[in-house]
Amino acid sequence: MTSPVRPETDRKIDELLTRFPMKGSALLPALYLVQEEKGYVSEESMEYVASRIGVSAAFVAGVVSFYTMFHQKPVGRHHIQVCRTLPCALRGADDLMAHLKKRLGVAEGERDADGACSLVSVECLGACDRAPFIQINDEEHGPVDPAKMDEILKGLERRP
Amino acid sequence: MSFEPILTRNIHKPGSETIDTYLASGGYQGLRRVLKEIGPAQLVEEVKSSGLRGRGGAGFPTGMKWGFLPKTGDKPRYLCVNADESEPGTFKDRLLIEKDPHLVLEGIILSAYAIESSLAFFYIRGEFHQGYRIFEKAVQEARARGFLGENILGSGFSLDIINYRGAGAYICGEETALLESLEGKRGYPRIKPPFPAIVGLYGCPTIINNVETLANVTLIAERGASWFASIGRPPKNTRPKLFCLSGHVKRPGVFEAPLGVPFLELLNEYAGGMQHPGRPLKAAVPGGSSMKILPASKCDVLMDFDSLAAAGTSLGSAGGIVMDSGTCMVTALLNVARFYAHESCGQCTPCREGTGWFVKILSRLERGDGRPEDVNLLASIATNIEGNTVCPFGEAIAWPVESYVRVFREEFEEHAKRRICPMKTAAVR
Numbered sequence: 001m002t003s004p005v006r007p008e009t010d011r012k013i014d015e016l017l018t019r020f021p022m023k024g025s026a027l028l029p030a031l032y033l034v035q036e037e038k039g040y041v042s043e044e045s046m047e048y049v050a051s052r053i054g055v056s057a058a059f060v061a062g063v064v065s066f067y068t069m070f071h072q073k074p075v076g077r078h079h080i081q082v083c084r085t086l087p088c089a090l091r092g093a094d095d096l097m098a099h100l101k102k103r104l105g106v107a108e109g110e111r112d113a114d115g116a117c118s119l120v121s122v123e124c125l126g127a128c129d130r131a132p133f134i135q136i137n138d139e140e141h142g143p144v145d146p147a148k149m150d151e152i153l154k155g156l157e158r159r160p
Numbered sequence: 161m162s163f164e165p166i167l168t169r170n171i172h173k174p175g176s177e178t179i180d181t182y183l184a185s186g187g188y189q190g191l192r193r194v195l196k197e198i199g200p201a202q203l204v205e206e207v208k209s210s211g212l213r214g215r216g217g218a219g220f221p222t223g224m225k226w227g228f229l230p231k232t233g234d235k236p237r238y239l240c241v242n243a244d245e246s247e248p249g250t251f252k253d254r255l256l257i258e259k260d261p262h263l264v265l266e267g268i269i270l271s272a273y274a275i276e277s278s279l280a281f282f283y284i285r286g287e288f289h290q291g292y293r294i295f296e297k298a299v300q301e302a303r304a305r306g307f308l309g310e311n312i313l314g315s316g317f318s319l320d321i322i323n324y325r326g327a328g329a330y331i332c333g334e335e336t337a338l339l340e341s342l343e344g345k346r347g348y349p350r351i352k353p354p355f356p357a358i359v360g361l362y363g364c365p366t367i368i369n370n371v372e373t374l375a376n377v378t379l380i381a382e383r384g385a386s387w388f389a390s391i392g393r394p395p396k397n398t399r400p401k402l403f404c405l406s407g408h409v410k411r412p413g414v415f416e417a418p419l420g421v422p423f424l425e426l427l428n429e430y431a432g433g434m435q436h437p438g439r440p441l442k443a444a445v446p447g448g449s450s451m452k453i454l455p456a457s458k459c460d461v462l463m464d465f466d467s468l469a470a471a472g473t474s475l476g477s478a479g480g481i482v483m484d485s486g487t488c489m490v491t492a493l494l495n496v497a498r499f500y501a502h503e504s505c506g507q508c509t510p511c512r513e514g515t516g517w518f519v520k521i522l523s524r525l526e527r528g529d530g531r532p533e534d535v536n537l538l539a540s541i542a543t544n545i546e547g548n549t550v551c552p553f554g555e556a557i558a559w560p561v562e563s564y565v566r567v568f569r570e571e572f573e574e575h576a577k578r579r580i581c582p583m584k585t586a587a588v589r
Contacts, residue, residue, distance in 0.1 A: 020322070021279070021362055022343065024344035024345070025342055025344050026344065027344030027345075028324070029324070031327070055344075062346055066346040067329050067347075068328030069287070070328075084495075085495065085499050086248055086407070086481060086492060086496055087248060087406035087407050087481055089492075089495050090481075090483065090492075091407070091435075122287075122328075123248075123502055124246060124247075124248040124249075124330075124499065125287050126245050126287065126288065127251055128248070128249055128404065128406035128407075128479070129404070129406055129413045130412075135289075138289035138290075140289075140290065
């Protein structure tokens with residue numbers, strides 16, 4: 001099949017295939033590479049990665065659906081992840097989520113109309129000392145109350 | 161609080177994550193000494209005699225675990241570092257990785273030497289983006305200075321480390337699920353035996369150790385087993401420990417203290433007491449959300465493996481979660497159950513179905529749609545999960561459900577029979 005990814009990603013996957021004692025281990029890092037390029041892991045991407053690793057597309061789909069960090073559909077440029085687990089809940093995570101839904105006008109798991117922000121609740125991010133804690137893509141913020149959240153959103157608006 | 165921090169001695173120094181700061185603080189001296197003076201078997205003995213118990217949650221003696229590796233055979237051996245810190249209420253490994261990665265890395269090199277492994281894997285949870293970048297840089301620095309790679313410090317010992325990101329799955333902190341994930345599969349725990357020391361990664365002998373455990377190995381190599389064993393409560397509960405406190409405390413954080421520090425000292429002195437004046441302590445879990453809950457009246461306990469076992473709970477990951485008098489225990493348990501229902505890998509029926517049932521029953525109790533038999537039903541489901549799953553995840557949800565319902569039975573009964581929340585506000589705040 002023709003490669004649906006950039007040559008650079010293809011090359012990085014070549015490297016991964018020789019990095020591990022068994023090439024199956026290249027699967028998760030290969031999926032990350034594809035997601036980094038495409039923003040999510042489509043069925044076509046799964047087929048491509050499967051062919052590179054030497055497993056079935058169904059096997060790859062099983063792996064993709066097991067891990068929460070692989071997106072099966074596009075997310076916003078700013079993917080807002082709000083921790084909802086007990087230590088964050090004890091310090092106002094529910095209020096923060098309610099505030100965000102209202103501000104962004106989206107439900108949990110959705111993206112706003114122009115694709116700028118997507119909103120999800122996630123389980124414990126291991127930063128309970130900064131509760132309530134959120135991640136926007138790979139950036140960390142906490143503790144975040146609704147006022148602080150508004151400041152953060154303002155900052156996002158200024159970005160491309 | 162007169163205890164001098166050892167594990168966290170570097171974290172407040174400027175550039176604490178760099179190798180220069182680490183070397184200036186005497187870093188890699190333990191590795192130099194070990195590589196020059198003692199063989200792998202002697203290091204295993206030293207760790208055994210230090211009394212170090214694993215810091216991931218189970219508290220298994222580290223040296224003994226290493227001792228389970230086969231004495232003969234030509235298969236490669238692997239060291240896997242469990243940096244998949246995911247137990248709610250736990251954020252101590254994150255601190256070590258982000259603030260003193262070389263303390264961890266030195267422990268990894270030492271431990272790989274002890275178990276005669278030339279390839280180690282650092283399995284870090286995918287959400288720890290910053291920790292991944294910091295640790296990757298630490299590995300590069302160590303390689304450039306000759307602490308990693310071929311023929312380390314001229315000793316003939318070689319080690320390579322692969323930094324590997326998880327992708328969002330609590331279960332991958334379970335050691336055999338971690339191995340499956342490293343092999344590029346869904347994180348389904350394996351049936352034991354065989355134990356990973358015999359059949360682990362790629363079918364080869366493998367040791368899986370927690371981040372904090374490995375940081376302790378650095379200290380043992382640096383200052384010796386008897387010094388290590390002299391702190392804390394000998395003979396079993398020795399050495400420095402990182403304790404996390406979160407929830408309704410004034411200053412949530414990671415605090416270093418010797419094992420056996422009183423919980424109330426951690427709460428009142430280290431964490432500054434309760435968050436809201438006028439809302440006293442109602443309950444706490446000492447070791448991450450999967451451990452059994454203690455009511456305030458039983459919180460006068462020492463934080464070590466044996467004392468907490470005697471109190472009917474466990475030290476676990478030492479992730480203490482504190483709840484004040486305004487907390488509805490039904491809502492709190494629903495939150496915990498929702499976590500485990502979300503994170504169940506789905507392999508075993510009692511866990512996959514049972515966690516879903518918990519969420520369903522607790523949701524209706526919280527809404528005021530409960531049934532009188534619900535309280536006993538919760539306890540019965542917990543009994544039927546415990547001991548009936550491939551991995552300890554079953555216990556991780558059975559224990560909180562059993563204990564919340566037992567300890568706060570009246571509050572659950574009020575929800576079930578009178579359909580009211582005695583806390584008035586049903587929301588967890």
